[in-house]
Amino acid sequence: MIDPQAFRSLALDQLTNAIGVYALCDLDGQPIYVGQSVDGIRARVRRHLTSARSDVIANRQIDVWEIAYVWAWPLDAVEHVAPLEASIFARYDAEQPLMNGKSLLADMWDVPWPEKQSVQVIHEDERRVRMSPAQRLPRQIQQYNLLVD
Numbered sequence: 001m002i003d004p005q006a007f008r009s010l011a012l013d014q015l016t017n018a019i020g021v022y023a024l025c026d027l028d029g030q031p032i033y034v035g036q037s038v039d040g041i042r043a044r045v046r047r048h049l050t051s052a053r054s055d056v057i058a059n060r061q062i063d064v065w066e067i068a069y070v071w072a073w074p075l076d077a078v079e080h081v082a083p084l085e086a087s088i089f090a091r092y093d094a095e096q097p098l099m100n101g102k103s104l105l106a107d108m109w110d111v112p113w114p115e116k117q118s119v120q121v122i123h124e125d126e127r128r129v130r131m132s133p134a135q136r137l138p139r140q141i142q143q144y145n146l147l148v149d
Contacts, residue, residue, distance in 0.1 A: 018074035025069035
């Protein structure tokens with residue numbers, strides 16, 4: 001089996017580094033965090049996944065172990081980033097509350113979403129192992145306890 005860090009690094013190399021909006025998705029493919037980057041999505045997501053300068057990781061809002069997919073919506077104009085982030089946040093937070101730590105209010109008008117890029121950042125064999133209740137439930141319980149503390 002491929003080294004998990006090597007797989008993640010190769011997968012992230014495929015992710016756009018344009019400005020835009022991204023979602024970190026869990027083992028089930030559900031978004032758990034929506035963010036924006038005006039200096040490159042790939043670079044920002046790498047910082048999240050390595051805990052380097054990432055408040056949501058440092059504050060233990062999300063568990064990096066749970067992140068299996070990254071979705072990205074690249075943009076070509078920085079002024080479109082914040083409205084798109086708010087729109088994407090509103091859509092997915094309504095389905096399942098996100099771990100952003102704050103709510104983002106979508107503007108009154110519809111914001112067009114560019115085509116989404118999806119990258120799996122852990123190998124499928126590893127994702128299946130992590131999906132096992134024996135593996136996943138203890139981590140989720142530990143994560144919820146950290147959030148409550």
